Amino acid sequence: MATPILQMQNICKTLSGKEILRSVSLDINRGELKVLIGPSGAGKSTFLQCINYLLTPEHGQIVLEGNIVDTASKKELYSYRQQVGMIFQDFNLFDHLTALDNVAIALRKVKGMSKKEALDIAHKELDRVGLSDKGNLYPAELSGGQKQRVAIARALAMEPKVLLLDEPTSALDPELVGEVLSVIRDLAKEGLTMIMATHQMDFARALADEIVFMQQGEIIERGSPASLLKEGSGTRTADFCNKLSDMCEEID
Amino acid sequence: MLRTTRVLMLALGLVLMFGTGAFAEKTYINGIDANYPPFAYVDKNGEPAGFDVDSLNWIAKKLGFKVVHKPMEWSTIVQSVLSNKIDMVYSGMSITPERAAKVNFSDPYYTVASVYAAKKGSGLTVDKIQHDKVRLGVQSGTPQVEWLKEHMGKENWNFTLKFYDSAPLAFQDVMNGRIQAVAMDAAPVNDAIGRGLPLAVIDTFGDHDDFGVAINKDNAELLELINKGIKMLKADPYWEVLKEKHLKGNDH
């Protein structure tokens, strides 16, 4: 059996005295989509940020393609982060740059490309997320869904081996969720390896290779959508999902 | 001609801007109080002028050195001599024990009386000034201040001292009534009267004031040079010409 592309081993993280992650381990194979679900405060977002060291875990290590990531070396850390892209809940587009420059800037600064090379790639990536006509607009001129698609294009331009998505649709108006999910769906079909925290259960059910249910800083259950979400399976995952859909109905 | 003047002014400016070290051989910097007519001020063309300026220029020419007159803040001018920012103060400086403790003084070159002055027709007398509650203007850092402070305590004088940066500022306040009288060197008072200000000298007071040139104690050579120059100047007919030009009405 091939080694997993990315392995998280015994990740522990404490934030302001509170234990957020209690020794979480997770492997992911090339081309898989794993979906993290769980109540807010479960540690999903912290876990994702620990995976690419935006937060530094106190314990545990991460192994990319069989090599342990040595965070003591800045160079290795920066190169690792290029290979593991990140999509944030609130987009975090660079507000002073156009959509094109948002995609191009890291290519130029990190990969040392010329302006022309970088813009060529930026055009391609924006095209890929269906925004080829919005390249010259600034973030403040884009809708939430468009912003998130630019953010995805920006991450993809770095050609990451793994893409982490931290609730990419939860800051969006409901009518804009679809366009972002459809981009992610395409990526999954193309075989991009992804770990995604989300409350979009229909999406998870349809596309996830594995659902990982987290609660209070631990992985409680994991398994295929079919086995975890089966009617009457009695899993906590199914229970949580029922509550979630009840809540949605109440809101609706 | 105009062109030469400009070039000279530029050169002068450069010397002033880039400090005093460049032409140390033959050029001396004289710090002046340009707010102290008739001894030193700036004329219509912005050039230093006055009795002291003309005197030193004459001496410099006779003894073969160059001199640059640099307008300075009076209250820190002794400090500027001490830190060698200027070589001397040839600018109506009274010889006082406090100053003489810090710098050398040349032989006295001019004696000036201290006077009370008020607006023309004020009806003030020395007695009234000293015993009524008069507001009396003085220039900070002059020997008159010391003398008045010393005597007002001993003799129960009732005036209040008001301090000014320059004599002309004090005259302004006499004109607009903020103070009733001034106590200072006769020379600036007479100069102001000569320029049409409706002031009147009431009487002299205190000791006569001797003006001398202040020079850094480390610079015995310059002291000798200036003393020699002053002696020559006073023996020359030009001395009378200068007094006629600048100090009309001051001799006693």
Next chain:
Amino acid sequence: MLEQLAVVLDALPYILQGALVTLGIVGGAMSLGLVMGIPMAVGLVYGPRFVRFILGIYVWFFRGVPILTLMFLFYFGIFDLLGLNLSALSATAIVLGMTSAAYQSQIFRGSIEALPQGQLKASRALGMSDMQGVCSIILPQALRLSIPGWSNEFSIILKDSALAYVVGAMDMFTRTHFVASRTYEHLTLFITAGAIYFIITMVGVKLLLTLEKKVRIPGYTT
């Protein structure tokens, strides 16, 4: 009235030369304050504890001590000890510049802290070093936000530049005083100088406003 006008017209070239000196001091001080203030602000926000501590002391010192005291301290003390034979003009510009650095660092720090946290995070996630993130993501945004505060600082330094007189720099204020001492037209001359200060402030602020509009990000509000 006519007489006073004649005095002013006569003195105007001399006073305007002083305006150039004043502008030189202000330009020098603002530039020095900018060059020092930006890295200081970055250090204050992102630096390790001891860097923040040292910068904090710097800011506290220069904000707390009157500029007049600083001028004496540096002109007659520190610059002499260091063997720097500075002209009154450069000394004034440097002292005002170092003071302005303390204030400007606070302007920039405020702007950096007003930016969303996620900006630097996003740059890190793309593999940029913190230095790259700060230089190409944080500062371009923070400097835009700083322009209003900066134009405020400009008008303050312009007025502080009149303190140049204590070390004998021939700025506009000093020259005006000289002319007044000769002509006894204090009020008229200082009103004239005041008007020139006012015009310089107005032009400066207007220019900065134009700059602010020019670099404004379309649709962006904070």
